[in-house]
Amino acid sequence: MSNILLIFLLQIILVPTLSLRIIFVVKNMSILASIFGFLEALIYVFGLSIVLSGEQSIPEMLVYALGFAAGIFLGNYIENKLALGYTTLTVNLMNRNTELVSTLRNNGYGVTVFEGMGKDSVRYQLQILTKRSLEENVMSIIEKFDPSAFIISYEPRKFKGGYLLKAMKKTKKRKS
Structure with a gap:
């Protein structure tokens, strides 16, 4: 036994x-x-x-x-x-939803907005890179402001530059 x-x-x-x-x-x-x-x-x-x-x-x-x-x-x-690493969220929206974009940015997330042509009309795509541990928080903000958003999440292996790295450097400077 x-x-x-x-x-x-x-x-x-x-x-x-x-x-x-x-x-x-x-x-x-x-x-x-x-x-x-x-x-x-x-x-x-x-x-x-x-x-x-x-x-x-x-x-x-x-x-x-x-x-x-x-x-x-x-x-x-x-x-x-x-939740080690980072995640990239690609969010497809029917409308521009500037309130969602502003809320995400005000919460410290870098958001890039793209405009494209869908089957029937203009569509908007948000691209957000964040720490994986914050993914659920980003998803809940998106869900709150646009429940019909189509979201794809994936883990990037490498990245260089951009808003997230600048924000991380600012945070490190404040702590030291």
Whole structure:
């Protein structure tokens, strides 16, 4: 019974560690990725040695798999809470909605407005780059001012210059 609990606990620790390692690799954070890779390998070898030693009981193997699934859930939860990186929101509007644009800018978000031709009339597109941890806040502002807006969110890998970097530099200067 103690082996089963240990296996489950190891899997719940292993899989979020694996998830975080992958995230840090993708975000080009090599030192953190290496640290989590070391921990991942250590936990993996230890857990697998318990499962494969002795009689290889079916309950232990099932708990190993169940712990893996629970670890995926926990890893996803942790990743969403950390919300590392940035997100770009592309917002398509039927109307110019200057009140929405002003509100977003007054809340510190950089907004670029494009005008284009849709199927039946002129459409407006907003492009907003923000920290991923603030994405839900931006979405709620958009929803409040234009519930029919079409929104696409994606994570940019690299960017250079622009409003967000200027705002971050101002914030750092104020703190020092």
